Amino acid sequence: MTKIGLEIHCQLTKLDSKLFCSCKANYREFEPNHNICPICMGLPGSLPRLNQKAVESATSIAMALSCETPEKIAFFRKNYFYPDLPKNFQITQLNVYGDMSVGGEGHVDVKGKKIKIRRIQLEEDPGRLIYEGESERTKITLVDYNRAGTPLVEIVTDPDFENPRQVRIFLNILSDLLENLGVAEPGLEGAMRADGNVSIEGGNKVEIKNINSFHDLEKALHFEITRQQSLSERGIEISQETRHWDDKRKITVSSRSKEEDQDYRYFLENDIPWVKISQETRDSLKKNMPESISSKKERFVAKFNIAPQVADILASDKYYSDLFENAHSDSDAKDIANLITTDLMGFVDTKEKREESKLTSHHLSDLITAINDKTLTRTSSKTALQEIVKSGKSVKELLSEMDLGQVSDSTEIEGIIMQVFEEETQAVLDAKENPETVNYLVGKVMQKTKGKADPTKTLELIKSKLG
Numbered sequence: 119m120t121k122i123g124l125e126i127h128c129q130l131t132k133l134d135s136k137l138f139c140s141c142k143a144n145y146r147e148f149e150p151n152h153n154i155c156p157i158c159m160g161l162p163g164s165l166p167r168l169n170q171k172a173v174e175s176a177t178s179i180a181m182a183l184s185c186e187t188p189e190k191i192a193f194f195r196k197n198y199f200y201p202d203l204p205k206n207f208q209i210t211q212l213n214v215y216g217d218m219s220v221g222g223e224g225h226v227d228v229k230g231k232k233i234k235i236r237r238i239q240l241e242e243d244p245g246r247l248i249y250e251g252e253s254e255r256t257k258i259t260l261v262d263y264n265r266a267g268t269p270l271v272e273i274v275t276d277p278d279f280e281n282p283r284q285v286r287i288f289l290n291i292l293s294d295l296l297e298n299l300g301v302a303e304p305g306l307e308g309a310m311r312a313d314g315n316v317s318i319e320g321g322n323k324v325e326i327k328n329i330n331s332f333h334d335l336e337k338a339l340h341f342e343i344t345r346q347q348s349l350s351e352r353g354i355e356i357s358q359e360t361r362h363w364d365d366k367r368k369i370t371v372s373s374r375s376k377e378e379d380q381d382y383r384y385f386l387e388n389d390i391p392w393v394k395i396s397q398e399t400r401d402s403l404k405k406n407m408p409e410s411i412s413s414k415k416e417r418f419v420a421k422f423n424i425a426p427q428v429a430d431i432l433a434s435d436k437y438y439s440d441l442f443e444n445a446h447s448d449s450d451a452k453d454i455a456n457l458i459t460t461d462l463m464g465f466v467d468t469k470e471k472r473e474e475s476k477l478t479s480h481h482l483s484d485l486i487t488a489i490n491d492k493t494l495t496r497t498s499s500k501t502a503l504q505e506i507v508k509s510g511k512s513v514k515e516l517l518s519e520m521d522l523g524q525v526s527d528s529t530e531i532e533g534i535i536m537q538v539f540e541e542e543t544q545a546v547l548d549a550k551e552n553p554e555t556v557n558y559l560v561g562k563v564m565q566k567t568k569g570k571a572d573p574t575k576t577l578e579l580i581k582s583k584l585g
């Protein structure tokens with residue numbers, strides 16, 4: 119049986135400052151090496167000061183993943199020398215000597231399968247290495263310390279996954295959960311990263327590192343399972359090792375160095391005393407936790423009678439559920455939900471489009487009102503939505519500017535019907551014979567009016583003309 123485990127790193131991008139200094143947690147807006155200070159650069163004499171909010175965010179994540187959260191946590195130094203680490207050690211957590219990280223022993227339900235969360239720890243992100251140059255010989259390495267010290271949560275699972283598909287579903291659930299908690303933005307480049315480990319029946323565990331995206335993780339897992347199976351079929355032993363994902367060749371390659379825990383010379387970070395998280399703090403964190411995705415979904419279905427698939431899309435995406443909650447009244451909730459999940463989705467399906475979008479929840483309620491009082495047809499509402507996302511104009515402005523209003527004037531519709539009858543003589547004969555084919559003619563009228571003709575009136579008029 120295949121066993122897969124994961125190590126996920128997620129930046130707490132919603133925090134104002136880094137884990138141990140007052141530099142910004144959101145380093146992305148800075149020129150290289152412009153979001154640094156003596157503390158995150160590890161200059162002699164500087165002392166770390168723990169960001170209390172980061173401890174609270176990490177504890178909330180632990181709680182949302184049904185973990186046990188301890189009363190007292192400790193930080194450790196993980197010593198290693200690498201250019202992205204200015205202090206030559208990373209401040210992280212470890213579950214040893216009775217000291218606990220922010221959470222442990224949790225679980226996530228993945229389509230009926232329980233995936234156990236072994237540990238959640240709070241640590242600092244290292245800096246970033248940027249490689250430039252064409253070949254190995256001309257390659258230069260640049261280092262940017264803006265990211266050094268960014269609060270990072272590491273989530274470690276047990277090897278409970280049986281295939282890469284379960285991994286993908288889990289990562290989607292986890293990233294929706296983190297977004298919903300309001301502590302992280304998993305969609306930001308590099309804000310959520312995952313490494314995996316794989317073993318097959320009777321074989322040793324192999325870790326895969328250096329994976330840039332969830333998409334690549336899935337490919338790397340598939341490759342690794344096939345590689346191990348092929349070794350095992352030929353009777354070759356699978357050695358316990360760390361392998362790197364080679365993005366260009368799409369294979370995993372054995373890495374020369376393999377550090378063991380003991381190589382890191384972990385010891386207690388004495389510059390940060392034990393941190394107490396009182397029962398009171400934990401109770402208040404739990405009480406103030408945003409409603410979970412599953413309970414949101416249940417509420418949408420039960421209260422507004424929204425279809426479960428639609429409720430699922432709305433609830434799992436914080437952007438959509440916020441729009442929905444602010445737009446709907448009890449009577450039009452179902453219409454708003456459908457408008458978001460059928461018409462709007464295509465226009466705001468990426469982070470960039472969402473940031474540029476000028477749409478607010480007011481637009482959605484105004485659109486539904488216009489559709490319901492028949493000043494706008496359902497078909498035109500899609501054109502209107504696209505324009506709103508682009509320009510942010512009000513529904514009222516659009517109705518007068520864009521000629522989107524519904525055509526319900528009988529004379530105007532009759533004129534168009536006459537045109538259609540002239541062009542579609544055979545269809546007219548067919549409709550006289552067989553009334554069921556009349557919808558073809560209605561469709562033609564809708565086409566000519568770009569969906570603006572009142573469909574009920576059009577059908578009535580066509581029927582009366584057919585006699």
Ligand SMILES: [Zn+2]
Nearest residue numbers: 139141155158
């Ligand atoms: Zn700093």
